[in-house]
Amino acid sequence: MIDQIPLSYYLLLSAILFTIGAGGVLIRRNAIIILMCVEMMMNAVNLTFIAFSRYLQSADGQIFVFMIMVVAAVEVAVGLALLVELNRHREAVNIDEFNSLKG
């Protein structure tokens, strides 16, 4: 079972997913989509960790994935709360409109 799919396939897939996420952060201006793309990048990293954990036969990679999931959940909760708060001040989620540090 371990020999059927090479490790490099998983690594390449996760690199593609990471690039799609990074490209989305660069291209899109909607803050909700940008948060989604950050989640996608984190998932790509998770896939790398689990693939290495499988092929090096170590449980440590899965612990890292667990911690990344905790951080991702907190990050999304705080990010979306910030977004709702920003939307109260200015009727927009387009990040180009938040170009001033004045309150």
Next chain:
Amino acid sequence: MQEILFFVTATLCIVSALGVIFNKNVVHSALLLLINFCSLSVFYLMLNAQFLAIVQILVYAGAIVVLFLFVVMLLGADLGEDVSTWLTGWNAFLAALAIIMLTLVGTSVFESMTQGQSGNFTPDDVAKYGQAQMIGITLFTDYILAVQLAAILLLVGIVGVIWLARSDSRDLILAGKALSNKTK
């Protein structure tokens, strides 16, 4: 058989990831993100990480996507960019940059791959003791500090979100003062 499953799921994963970016409707993007997370959990199952596959479904599909959908519901799906097309020169430049980055990442991964020492997390042991038990033993012995830090992080996250999502800070402070005056 397993390769067919890999390629079908990988195609689904990449297409849904591209769909998240190029969809104009935010709700559709969130639902495509759900497909992306679910297909990743299939990969976790193929990689003998059953516990994390379930956690992936519970946390990402169950909590994070629902949170996104709630915020879209609160803010309205029509906010954001109003552009007619994504096919501009600047976006093509960014896509070229992304592809360069992909090749760089891929090459560095291939170059730096070394055969490390194998651990004791073999499929036989997983079958004998169970996935969750082995993860739990590692989590609560070697990584107990990380667990406690995660707990503190979650607490900080909860408090921060409640503070951010309050209706009006002045009202809350006034209400607190009125409450303390009443108890005096």
